[in-house]
Amino acid sequence: MSDRLRISAKNLGEFALPDLCPRCAWIKLRYRLPYQIFPGIFSSIDSYTKKVVHGWIDRHGTLPAWLAELGPIDGYIDPPHHSQFQLEIPEYGILLTGAPDGILRLSDGAVAIIDYKTARYTEGQDRLLPMYEVQLNSYALMAERLDYGRVTKLALVYAEPVTDRAVAEGAVSAEGFAMGFSVSIHPVGIDPGILDPLFQRARELYDLPHPPSGREGCEDCRRLDSLIAGFGDG
Numbered sequence: 001m002s003d004r005l006r007i008s009a010k011n012l013g014e015f016a017l018p019d020l021c022p023r024c025a026w027i028k029l030r031y032r033l034p035y036q037i038f039p040g041i042f043s044s045i046d047s048y049t050k051k052v053v054h055g056w057i058d059r060h061g062t063l064p065a066w067l068a069e070l071g072p073i074d075g076y077i078d079p080p081h082h083s084q085f086q087l088e089i090p091e092y093g094i095l096l097t098g099a100p101d102g103i104l105r106l107s108d109g110a111v112a113i114i115d116y117k118t119a120r121y122t123e124g125q126d127r128l129l130p131m132y133e134v135q136l137n138s139y140a141l142m143a144e145r146l147d148y149g150r151v152t153k154l155a156l157v158y159a160e161p162v163t164d165r166a167v168a169e170g171a172v173s174a175e176g177f178a179m180g181f182s183v184s185i186h187p188v189g190i191d192p193g194i195l196d197p198l199f200q201r202a203r204e205l206y207d208l209p210h211p212p213s214g215r216e217g218c219e220d221c222r223r224l225d226s227l228i229a230g231f232g233d234g
């Protein structure tokens with residue numbers, strides 16, 4: 001085992017995806033990529049959803065009706081920044097980091113952890129579900145070890161834009177227009193046992209001195225190789 005591997009709960013979750021490319025994963029573990037292709041608007045909407053939920057709890061002391069199945073609650077814990085939400089996994093020389101979207105204080109003294117997803121809910125068909133399950137179970141492990149409380153519920157909260165024409169016609173205001181969201185909850189099972197094999201896989205990959213082979217038939221790597229070969233000719 002070489003130096004400490006720092007990995008976010010979400011990146012650890014990628015190791016649960018069946019189509020993970022080991023070469024891409026190795027590069028992401030070892031280097032900061034020079035660009036970020038994930039559009040920032042989704043993070044903005046997730047952050048807005050958090051403000052909507054916390055604002056409602058502050059005013060009413062309960063969850064909005066569309067989250068009621070997660071309760072009853074006593075309140076919420078302000079989600080910690082990822083610099084404050086970290087856990088050493090000494091067996092694998094890993095520092096696990098994360099930033100949960102929501103931590104609810106349940107009335108029975110336990111806590112629920114939720115993650116907002118701005119996406120259409122497809123009843124468990126989301127290709128990324130295995131990644132999200134690892135992400136939430138990582139948060140549960142961290143929350144318990146860092147004394148946030150006993151975690152008894154995990155859930156993904158999907159917020160899907162309502163784009164019907166009838167709704168759109170009534171959405172215009174003097175300042176611009178509003179967009180509504182319909183919410184669906186996907187409960188996630190608590191299963192800390194899924195994390196260990198992924199810690200091990202991430203560690204083994206990180207320790208490889210050279211990048212492993214990429215995904216069979218991936219055009220992007222073939223193009224990159226041609227590009228590098230072209231620079232070599234210059």
Ligand code: SF4
Binds near residue numbers: 024215218219
């Ligand atoms: S094979 Fe494709 S997915 Fe894998 S490293 Fe290359 S570009 Fe990334």
